[in-house]
Amino acid sequence: MTRAAAPPMLLELQNPESAGAQTAALRRLKNELIGHDQRKEAWIGWGIVPVLSRVLSLKRASGKHAAAGERNGAGGHSDKTSRTEEEEACIQAVIILGSLAQGGPAFISPILSSEVPSHLLAILASPDCPQALVLAILKTLNAIADRLPLQSQQQWPKDTRLADLAFSKEYIGCLPRIIGQNSSSLTTQSCIALAASLIAKLCTEERHKTALADSGVLDALAVRVASFVVAQGFVLPGAEEHVRDPGALGTLPAPAPPSAKLGPLLRAVCAIIEHSKWRAEHFLSSPGIMTVFPKQLPEFAPNDIKKAPWGSTYLSGFAVPRHVSLHPIDSILPSVPVGHAKSTSGFPPLGPQGSYGKHSHFYNSTFSFLESAASDDDENAIVPWLLYLVRQESGIVRLTAARFVTVLFRLGLAKRHRISMFSYLLIPILIRMLDKDYELPDGYDSEQDGLIPATLRLKEEAPSVLAMLVMDEDELQRAAVEGGAIKRLSQLLKETYNPVQDNTKPMWSAEKDSAEARQDVSPELQLGPPGYSPMVCHIMRYREGILKALASLAPSKDEYRKAVCDNGVVPYIIDSLKPRLGEAPDTASAAKNTAADGNPVPTLLAACGAARMLTRSVSVLRTSLIDAGVATPLFELIKHRDIDVQIAATSVICNLALDFSPMKEAIISADILPILIEHAHSSNVKLRMESLWALKHVAYNSANDLKIKIIESLGPGWIKQIISQDPTQLLNKPNVDEEMGNGSPLGMGTSNSAGERVDLLNPIDDEEDEDSKMTDSLPTSKVSLEMFLPDPARRRKLALSGDLDQRTQARQDDIAVQEQTFDLLRNIICGSGASEMIDYLFKEIGQNDLFDAIADKLRPRTVQVPGRRDSSTKSIPVPTEIIIAVTYVIIHLAAGLPRHRQLLTLHREMLRFLMGFFNHASPKVRVNCVWIVINLTYLDNESDRQTCQERAIKLKSLGVMDRLVSLEDDPDLDVRERTKTALHLMESLVPL
Structure with a gap:
């Protein structure tokens, strides 16, 4: 036709x-x-x-x-x-x-x-x-x-085509100009809200977030947020006296007009600063926020302030600053019981929490403020202000304020004493949003896209905020569970699989051109794929948030995992592991949400997180997960075309491959090993690390032929290359320390004592010089693009911080891969047949190469600090994770045959370098060092006595006796008990 x-x-x-x-x-x-x-x-x-x-x-x-x-x-x-x-x-x-x-x-x-x-x-x-x-x-x-x-x-x-255009250098400048307008007209305020909404919808990539912060958009948003602080009367007392200080606007922002909308502004800020402490600090140090919420200055008692004869004042020699622990806004928040959250101080706060009375009277106290930025430990007053919004506002503004304060908390910019407040004030509100009967007030303006009702949008996002809030916090998890979160989330997950009643009908057309006939037509002249209905997309995002929340509630408590299973959601979690078909539906109305329809990539990732949480429980793993058939979808997801799905599925398989898991044999028999080995050579470091982790578990207590197969498939040369890398090499990058003004921008980390994988390193907070003050006060007579461009010092700090984040992450990834490789070798040479596997490794990797790689990790190393006049050098410690993994390998080598032990003592440097770790800060390292002494001096039979004495003499000559004596009073019980054994063995072989 x-x-x-x-x-x-x-x-x-x-x-x-x-x-x-x-x-x-x-x-x-x-x-x-x-x-x-x-x-x-x-x-x-x-x-x-x-x-x-x-x-x-x-x-x-x-x-x-x-x-x-x-x-x-x-x-x-x-x-x-x-x-x-x-x-x-x-x-x-x-x-x-x-x-x-x-x-x-x-x-x-x-x-x-x-x-x-x-x-x-x-x-x-x-x-x-x-x-x-x-x-x-x-x-x-x-x-x-x-x-x-x-x-x-x-x-x-x-x-991302539209986002790439909108946030390009050519066009991004229009956004701060639009957001920075001061007119109170309805059209102008609508433009500001729409521009902020556009940012929130399109800003998903890291490069976009960095561009928005660097181009002044974040500062423009800060001024608009500050205008709401002014309009609500929350400008801190004394702030007016400092509006012309460096870094401030020069005057208080004009109050936000009644037609202004706060929700889109908060949502846009959250989209930009999420997952980046540097961008969040950039926002908090912006002129708008610094003007309405200046830094607080410690107060002094009146008797400490003395007056000189010439009229000026000074502090007495006994003056002690009294830091104000609470912001004035805290006084209008409800009082909550003090929980047992971890605190940096061993003492409770002095004095009552303060009571300023009603809203109109809480400004009675006088506060003074610093001209420059205070320490990183100070909490910005925006935190209690956001909590106030959560309590007083409704709808999307309430939820977005909750999301904002949660982001700041996750980034370490909200004090930990807030945990009790979150438990009593924030979590109940988020759980209330999960109720079926939760409705927004009549006439509420959703400030959303209008594709779905505002109430559904609110319920869609609440589980994700709850998940981010309770993550890794036992007290918050307990508050959420006691509030019935698991029961409600479980019921909601089941309901997401109810068939959608979609009234959308496919668009009728009398012309049914074939696909072949339309191939020559320009894309501008024909419709694209019909896609999915808004309701189906809403349900997929809702399901994703619920799965995230369930995964965040029960990562460490077995009773919580049991509660999840008791609510009957394990089959639904397994159904959430099934991907959508490769082809999109012919019509939008054809896309449904049943288990047979599968799930999009974000939901698959969330489902893997929930499944991994459940696999931490032995009882759940052996019962509910087996009954639900968790292995089948995971074996498919590990081959998924999306690499993030491969990584998430492999992380679950890591737990399925544990020795106590009944699914370990299924992994071996299902030909998953070749896939894991292929992924171990992937260019994606996270996939490589997860695959090595899974192979490490497979190798533990397995037959020697399977271990040999793993080594041969990975390649001895590849293994040698990984273990020979210097984990501190990234610290030698030129100009990093010099640019950041800090001698040690990267910090070491500690492993999770429970054996679960967490952040492998915990970077030490940057101690760079505070150079975030603006040189001149900004004019407020007119709004210009230049007004919102960060000053050079703040832009330089933001750029360097982002670069440091990338280098830190790259270093963490390299360390994680090397750690898992050493752990794999450790599991290869333990268990029955260990001595044969030691000989196999010596043959394939090379005895000298293996020993040299191990000794190199123990070698003390220094680096010359660039840009210093004294040309000083700085000691660079090897990451604790690597030291633990390496010493475990030595322990198992020392547990081999006498000739294997003799080879260890004959190495020219290994044991000498080891002596420096007996007083390591980590008790795991200390106990491992003692175990090495035990294994080297343990007498298997009388025929080995002479060589055993030779090893003991060698150890004594290196000073091991003095180090063991120093550990007799170690604070760790395991170290003390192992030290007793080591001293007994040494004294029996080498009498004092």
């Missing part, structure tokens, strides 16, 4: 007689298309997108002439009568594009395939763009951003 002939209106749009005629035709087309998807489809085929792109390009070209003009944020004139025909035609074209985008994800493809997005952003970035056009463009861009996940997120990596 041939396509219908193009209407006359198309010719009129392509070749208009005048600008007025073109505008009139666009208005008629707008009225014809709104609400009619079939007409939209027909006009797409007739080429309306290229026509609209041409209309926008004319406005874009005219805007270039004014590019050199000052960008004052006013956005040009906005009165309809003063708009030119060209501007009016442009507005009509933008509205039509927005109407097309609202047709669904199928209409997004032709728009993104054209030059429309770049034209829209270019017009938005032009200094003479009228406010009405700015508003229309932002609405259209938000409509496109709303529907991008419907098109791509469920199956493929997110479509």
Whole structure:
């Protein structure tokens, strides 16, 4: 069937007689298309997108002439009568594009395939763009951003074409200009809210977040957030006296008008600072926040302040600063019982928590503030302000404030004494949002995309916030469990598998062109895939958040894991491990949410996290998980095309491969080993580390032929290369210490005593010089782009911090791979047949090469500190994880045959280097050193007595007796008991 002939209106749009005629035709087309998807489809085929792109390009070209003009944020004139025909035609074209985008994800493809997005952003970035056009463009861009996940997120990596354009150097400058406007008009405030919403929807990649912080968007958002602080009357007392200090705005921001919306601003800030302490500190040190929430200065008692004869004041020699432990805003928050959270101090806070009375009277105390930034331990007053919002606001503002304060807490920017407050104030509210009957107030403005009701959007995001809040915090987990979180989340997970009643019907069309016939058609002239319905996407995100919350609630308590199983959700977690089919549905209405329909990548990742949490329990692993068939989907996910899914599935298989697991044999018999070995050679370091971890568990207590197969498949040469790397080599990178102004920007870490994998290193907080003060106060008479560009010192700090984060992560990954490789070797040479495997390793890897690699990890090393006048050197300790792994290997080598022990003592450096670790800070390292002495001096039979005495003499000559004596009173019981044994063996062989 041939396509219908193009209407006359198309010719009129392509070749208009005048600008007025073109505008009139666009208005008629707008009225014809709104609400009619079939007409939209027909006009797409007739080429309306290229026509609209041409209309926008004319406005874009005219805007270039004014590019050199000052960008004052006013956005040009906005009165309809003063708009030119060209501007009016442009507005009509933008509205039509927005109407097309609202047709669904199928209409997004032709728009993104054209030059429309770049034209829209270019017009938005032009200094003479009228406010009405700015508003229309932002609405259209938000409509496109709303529907991008419907098109791509469920199956493929997110479509970032629009984000890449919007956050490029060419166009990103328009965002702080729009957000920084001071007008209280409804149009201006709508533009600010839409710009913030666009950022929150598109900002998903690390590069985008960095660009937004560096370009001044984060500072512009901070000023807008500060305007709400002013409007609500929460400016800290005394702040007015410091508004002209370096780093401040010069004056208090104007109060936010009633038409302003706080929710989109908080959401945008969260999207940018999430997972980055550096960006969060950048926000907290921005001029807007520093103006309304200056740093507090420790107070002194009146008797400590003395007056000199010439009139000036000074502090007495006995003056002791009294740090104010609470912000004034804390006084209007409900009092909560003090929990047992970990504290840096061994003493309770002195004095009562303070009671300032009602809201109108809590400013009675006087506070003074520092001109410069205080220590990193200080908590910004935005934390109690956000908690106040959680208590007083409703809907999305409440949830976003909860998310914001949770992000700050996870990044270490909220004090740990807040844990009790979170338990009593924050967690009950989040759990309440999970109730079926939870509804938003009547007439509530959702500030959302409108694709789903605001109440559903709220319930969708609440589990994710709860998961982030309780992660790795026993007290918060206990509060959530006692509040019934597991029971409610379990029921909600089951309900996500109820079939969706989707009333959406496929769009009927009389033309059924085949796919072959449309291959030659330009992407701008045809619809894209229909994608998924908003409700199905909502349920997938809801399911993802619920799975995250369940995984975060029960990582360490077996009773919590049992509660999860008792609520009958294990089969649903297993169903969540099933991926979606490779092909998208033919129609959006065909996409359902049952177990047979499978799950998108984000849900698969969350399900792997929940499954891994359950596999930590021996009883659950041997009963519920086996009955539910957890292994089958995991064996498929390990081969998934998405590498993040492979990593997550492998992390679960690590626990399934434990020696007590009944599924260990299933892993071996299911030909999973070749996949693990292939992934161990992956260029992705995390996949390599997880695969080595799983192989380590498989090798433990396995037959020698399986161990040999693992070594041969990995490659002895590859293993030798991994274990020979210097784990401290990244510390020798030039200019890192010099740029950061810190002698040791990277810190060592400790392993989890429970044996579970956690962050492998805990970097020491950066102690760089506080150089975050702005040189001049910023003018407030007008808003300009330059006003929101961070000063050079703050931009340099942000860039260096991001670079340091990347280098630290790279170093952690390298250390993790080397640690797991040594652990694999340890499991290879333990158990029955260990001596044969030691000989096998000596043959394949090389005895000298293996010993040299081990000795190199024990070798003390120093690095010359660059940029120092004294050319000093600094000791670089080897990470504790590596030392523990290496000493375990030595322990098992020393447990071998007498000739293996003799070879250890004959090495020229290994034992000498080992002597330096008997007083290591980690008790695991100390006890391992003692175990090495025990194994080297243990007498198997009388025929070995002479060589055993020789080893004992060698150890004594190295000073091991003195080191053992120093450990007799060690604070660790295991170290003390093993030391007794080692001393007894040494004294029996080498009498004093």
